[in-house]
Each structure stands twice: as C-alpha cells, then as structure tokens.
Amino acid sequence: MSRQTAPQTEEPDQAGSPMTLTADRPAAETAPAERPAKARRRGQSSPLATVLSHGTLIVASLVALFPVLYIAYISLGPDDNDYLHPAKIFDKMTFANYTKVMNDTGFYTWFGNSAIVAGGTTVIGVLIAASTGYAVSRMRFPGYRQLMWTLLVTQMFPIAVLIVPMYYILSNLGMLDSYTGLILVYSSTTVPYCAWLLKGYFDTIPMEIDEAGRVDGLSPIGTFWRLILPLARPGLAVAAFYSFLTAWGEVAYASTFMLSSDKYTLAVGLSSFVSEHDHQWQLMAATSVLIALPAAVVFYLVQRHLVTGLTAGAAKS
C-alpha cells in the first residue's frame, strides 16, 4: 500500500538491491533515513524500535570497548596497586610505564622480529592458502574430498598436543630459533581455515572469467594470478587479517621454538620481561597496549572488507 504513495522513493532502493549480493550497500545506508515517517516501509521501523535498537547497540558497543579502554587507562597509572583503585589514576596519569618498557627491554628488536614473523606468515600463509583454495574451487582431482576433509580435521588439532612433536621436527630440520621455522608453524595453523575461506570466496567468482583467461592463452596458474587474485581482494583481506592476528599475539609456540632473546617475538619478550617484574601489573598493561596497537592498525586497514570477505567464505563450504 505505502509503496504507491511514494513512487519516487522507489528508485534508490532498486538501485541498491542488486548490490546487496556483493557489497554492503553503502549507498542505501543513509538515504532511506531521511524519508518522511508516514511513508514508512520495510527496513524502517517505528521510533520505539529505533530507540531500542540504538540502545542495544550502544550497550553492546560499550561492552565491546570497555576492556580495551580499561587496560589502556590502567597502563597510565604509575604504581603497582593502582589497578585496585582505578579512580586514583586520574590525577597522576603518566606515560612512564611506556618509556620504561620501551627503554629497558629489547623492544625494538622484538618488534622487528614480530613484524618479520607475522608479515611472513601473512604473505606465505595467504599465498599458499589462496592457491589451494583456487585449486579446490575450480578443479576436481583425485584426492579432492580427502584434502577438504584434511583441512577441516587439521583445525581440530589441539595445539597443546602438537608442540612437543613439532619441537622434535624443527630441531631435526635445524629450524629451531629461526624465523622460517616459526613462520611455517604459524602457517600450518592458519592455512586450513584460510584455504577454506578463500575457496568459498573463489566459488562466488564466475567461471566465465577463468574461461575468458584461458581463451586468451593464460595458463591456469596465470589465470589465478592475473585475474582471480585481484578480484578476490576482500577474501584475501580477511585471510590476511586472520593470519596476521594469529601470528602477532601468539605466545605458546613462539616461546617454545624461539630460544635466544634476540629472536623473541614481541609477545614472548614482553611477557618474559613482565614475569621478571612480578606483579607489576601497570607494566603488563602498558605492554599489552603496545602489543595491541599494531593489530589495531591492521584491523582498521582491512575492516571494510570484513563483511563481504567473510560472507562469501561462510556461505559456501
């Protein structure tokens, strides 16, 4: 009924709807809000519902933000017991914890190590996951089902049980205490999920594009590299984000496989520093913020791809 009263508003929505499959409708996001309330249509709601949903989202956002802000706030307190009396920190806020942590430790070395390891894991992990994802998305070959099943089962492996045998292998291969070893270990944990995710994303890219590439004389690998990868950017962004995050904050593997202190990653080095200064929780808070910041930067860079990248990955498996 209401649709007849407002024929001119029909248009933006129609233009928006084909996009819903690929992007998350940036155009339709703000426009409908300006419509007069009388001609309310689906997707718009009564003022009460709007207030309620804003209320719920605000509460949820506060819950999501609070632990992060809290630890940042605690890190500004100079004394050991400040975390017990958060209100007192307000008057004596200082960055002393940060300067102490950064000057008294191998912060810059560790930061460099973490960047190498996390960056390496991201690049290598995403590349090999993408080529596997492409193969299982486009080609049927003997062993296909076994491979898919293996990718799923690999995620079920309890980390705790793998550490000791992995240690043996790395020491036999001479890869203990080396960036390569740790990068490969991290890749083995991130690749199964990334390959699954990317397979789903590749499935949404029409086969015709591959065929066009083949007709123009590209090899399957050339098609993959020149045509499909550039189209799969949202999926790749999510996979990269997941890989980076896994490698960046990980402690258990890194502390077992990196033996000398100049090879420590940031998380391992800083937690060893903090455990030497037992119960200096304000230092721990400052280190946590320092570890979280680069992850936040990466998150900010990829966040607009997250919804589209994951959609496709989860929708077809």
Added chain:
Amino acid sequence: MAVAVAQRIRLSYSKYWYAYAMIAPVVIVLGVLVGYPLVRGVYLTLTNATSLNVGRQIGVNHIPDSFDFIGLDNYADVLWGPTAYDRFWSHFIWTVAWTAICVVLHYGIGLGLALLLNRKMRGRGLYRLVLILPWAVPTFVTVFSWRLMLADGGAVNGLLSFLHLPEPAWLSDPLAQKAAAILVNTWVGVPFMMISLLGGLQSIPQELYEAAEMDGASPWQRFRHVTLPGLRTVSSTVVLLGVIWTFNQFAVIFLLFGSGAPDAQILVTWAYRLGFGQQPSDYAQSATYGILLLSILIVFTTFYRRWLARNEKANG
C-alpha cells in the same frame, strides 16, 4: 591396451598437474608439521613415555629412548582406570557444557546484533566497527584485561556492587571461575559470528522479503521463514567452526587461570597440564588425551554433517 593406459595416465597427468602443483605447498607443510606429529602422537599413546625416559640431549651425550610399548593401556587407564571420573569424565562433561553454552551464546548474541546491524540506521558503520573490535585484540591482551576487571576490587565487581548484586570471587571460586571463563570467551567469540551472519543476512535476496510482505507475513513469520532458511548454509558452517574452536579453546582458559583452577580446565588445557605443567611430564597420557579429543571432534563432525545432509534433503 598398453598405449591406451599410457595415454590415460598422460592425460590425467596433464589434467591434474596444475591442481596438484597448486595444492602441493599446503600438503607438504601440513604433512610435515601436522601429519608427522599426529603419527608420532598416536605412537606415543601406545607407550609409557614420560619426560624421564624419552631420548634427549644432555651436553654432548645423547640418551636414547627407554620407554616401552604398552598397547592400549593408556586409553583403558584414561577411560576406565581408577579415578577416571576425576581425571577424564569430569573434564569431559565440563568441556561439552562449555562448548554448548559458549556456542549458543556466540550464535544467539551474534545473530541478534547482526539483525540490528542489518537495519538501515544512522551510525551503522560505526557500531559495526566497534563491535568487531574484540576480534582484533590479541587474546593474550584480552585475557589480561579481563583478569584486571574480574579481580576482587576490579571493574566488574565494582559495577555489581553499584547495582547491589552479589560479588563473586571470579578468579578463585570454582563455579564463578567457570562463569568467568564463559564470559570472557563469549566476549572473544561474538564478533566472528556476528560478522559472518551479517554477511549471510546481506546475501539474502530482498525480493524474498518483498514477496513475503505481499503475502502478509508478520515480522516474526518473515524471520522464521525467510531469514532463518536463508542463513542455513552460513549457520551450519559457523556453528561447526565455533564448536571446533571452542572445544579446543586453549588460550582463554590457560591464560585466565594458569595451572590453578582444576575444576575449570577443559580437556585441552588439562592435556597440556599433564604434558607440560607437572614433573615428570607424562607425554603418553597427554598424547592420549589429545587423540581422544581429536576423535571426539571427528565423530561429532561426521554426525553433524550427516544430519545437515539429511536436513538439506528434507527441506529440499
């Protein structure tokens, strides 16, 4: 005949060559770093290896393995041996409860928020950004922050006392420990579900809603008969991943309680404790737990997928 076979081999070689070349790196990495440890893990479960009798290097001397092959005794001991309830079954029950509660909370809250975020409203992009944030915080940092907040004088109890509610000792009372672990893991896990489901919601064709509305379907009916079926594929995947990840959620419980809190240990952390948290380390038992864990997940996944396939058929 021979020519035909050779030709077929050559054909399959040229046909599958690219596929095998593209999966080779993953197969090699997983084979070496996951396949071999699995084989060795299975072998260890059939022995009585501990940190005292495995081969090791002391200085320049290499001490060889001196543990024995004992068959399936480890499994029998873990499942039926004396105090098997305290060692295995109590953790098993808690692990199942933990997985079920966490996944239900992740999915329920995630779906609720995704539905809200899928409406046209002001500030949607900002809400979305903030709500995904917990996913981007390294677990190590998250758990530390929650420990500060859950400590006796921390922010959580501050809020509870402000509301005149009881203030449990989150990090020392056994029941409160479990609640705390679930709380933290829920905070960690909701963003992934929310984003995946939001993606799923956005891929449901608008025409279906319009058609349902034309037919006079109420909002609830639209949710029940358009939204939920539209989310079926996404849901089945994220629930499966959620179950696997939560079942093996090592970091949250380990970092939250360390080796304290025996009651709140799920099977993974308990296995780790047997292998590394005590002297002498019991590698064989630890590996046995690991293999049992893996078997439980494989059985679950097999049934789950069969159930999905049957549903798919029933629903067309």
